[in-house]
Amino acid sequence: MTHAQIRPPTHMNLHAAAPSSTRTVAGFSDYVRIARLDHMTKHVFILPGIVLALLLRGSAVSEAPMAIAMNIVLGFMAAVGVAAANYVINEWLDRDFDRYHPEKSQRAAVQRQMHGGFILLEYAVLLVAGMALALAVNDTTFVACGLLAISGVTYNVKPIRTKDRPYLDVLSESLNNPIRLLIGWAMVDATSLPPVSLFFAFWFGGAFLMNSKRLAEYRDIVASDGRETLGLYRRSFLHYTEAHLSVANLVYALLCSFFLAIFLIKYRIEYIVLFPCIVVLFAVYYALALTPDSVARKPEKLYRAKPVIAAAILTSVLFVAATLIDIPVLETLASQHFIETGGQHFLTSAP
Numbered sequence: 001m002t003h004a005q006i007r008p009p010t011h012m013n014l015h016a017a018a019p020s021s022t023r024t025v026a027g028f029s030d031y032v033r034i035a036r037l038d039h040m041t042k043h044v045f046i047l048p049g050i051v052l053a054l055l056l057r058g059s060a061v062s063e064a065p066m067a068i069a070m071n072i073v074l075g076f077m078a079a080v081g082v083a084a085a086n087y088v089i090n091e092w093l094d095r096d097f098d099r100y101h102p103e104k105s106q107r108a109a110v111q112r113q114m115h116g117g118f119i120l121l122e123y124a125v126l127l128v129a130g131m132a133l134a135l136a137v138n139d140t141t142f143v144a145c146g147l148l149a150i151s152g153v154t155y156n157v158k159p160i161r162t163k164d165r166p167y168l169d170v171l172s173e174s175l176n177n178p179i180r181l182l183i184g185w186a187m188v189d190a191t192s193l194p195p196v197s198l199f200f201a202f203w204f205g206g207a208f209l210m211n212s213k214r215l216a217e218y219r220d221i222v223a224s225d226g227r228e229t230l231g232l233y234r235r236s237f238l239h240y241t242e243a244h245l246s247v248a249n250l251v252y253a254l255l256c257s258f259f260l261a262i263f264l265i266k267y268r269i270e271y272i273v274l275f276p277c278i279v280v281l282f283a284v285y286y287a288l289a290l291t292p293d294s295v296a297r298k299p300e301k302l303y304r305a306k307p308v309i310a311a312a313i314l315t316s317v318l319f320v321a322a323t324l325i326d327i328p329v330l331e332t333l334a335s336q337h338f339i340e341t342g343g344q345h346f347l348t349s350a351p
Helices: 010-013 028-033 037-056 059-063 065-093 116-137 140-157 169-172 176-188 195-224 227-233 235-239 244-268 269-289 299-304 306-323 328-335 345-347
Strands: none
Touching: 010 065, 010 227, 037 176, 037 235, 037 299, 059 116, 059 140, 065 176, 116 140, 116 176, 140 169, 140 176, 169 328, 176 195, 195 227, 195 235, 195 244, 195 269, 227 235, 235 299, 244 269, 269 328, 299 306, 299 345
């Protein structure tokens, strides 16, 4: 069944916007609203980049701590500006699809008459401001913010518009996570890049979060309005089933754990104690995605999910402890096997 063949069920008219002739003209507050400044919580993924750069490249901090502090302030402002520009085109270009979504049908671009010229101007102002702030930090931050802007275009704008393509929609949207990691890292040290293993861990971790969002949407909207309505909202959903999304979640979680294990064990063997907490964090979030009308559908509201926050705090505390406290028994075990010997000891001692 193609997208053009689907017709919305009658009861979905409750979610649809009013005809353009009856919609009121958007005001200034509506144009501010579509920039979604309340989604700034998503920039939390910048923080691990800062922390890990301080741990692994900390010598730069002692040389210019005030400069780095200023970089962090300007870098966050740059990321917010570029992301807001992405949200502007996202909401404008999705207005004809969001009218079939229970919550997104209330967005300003759906409910109000907005001027395309004003939208383009708002996008340009936010993008230029964000990129100018990024350039004031350093060249690496500028490039990272540029990648964030390109990601917004490829995700939302035809003919590419990856959000309409199954699986690619998740993988392309989740690229924003490692990009934010890079932005945070560059605030501290612009002369190096994060480890590749960490980049992939953030990418697939983000894919797990975005796929969980789709799983929650699929379960809720199919139950309330039917699968055909879901396909009207987002074409990629026509190719998904609950089983497809559940298996994809497992794959993304495993890939994230694999690359995270490479990074943690490579840089400090004590970090292996984090894995039980990381497993719990994945499990708690997965369970959240399977809960009707859960906050997993709105990742920017995750601070309301107490089990997830508790697991994240516990993991963070354990990370700090593993950073500061040496565990000799782990170092001894590591020296006897692959990590410090490249596997030679294992090969020579094997029967």
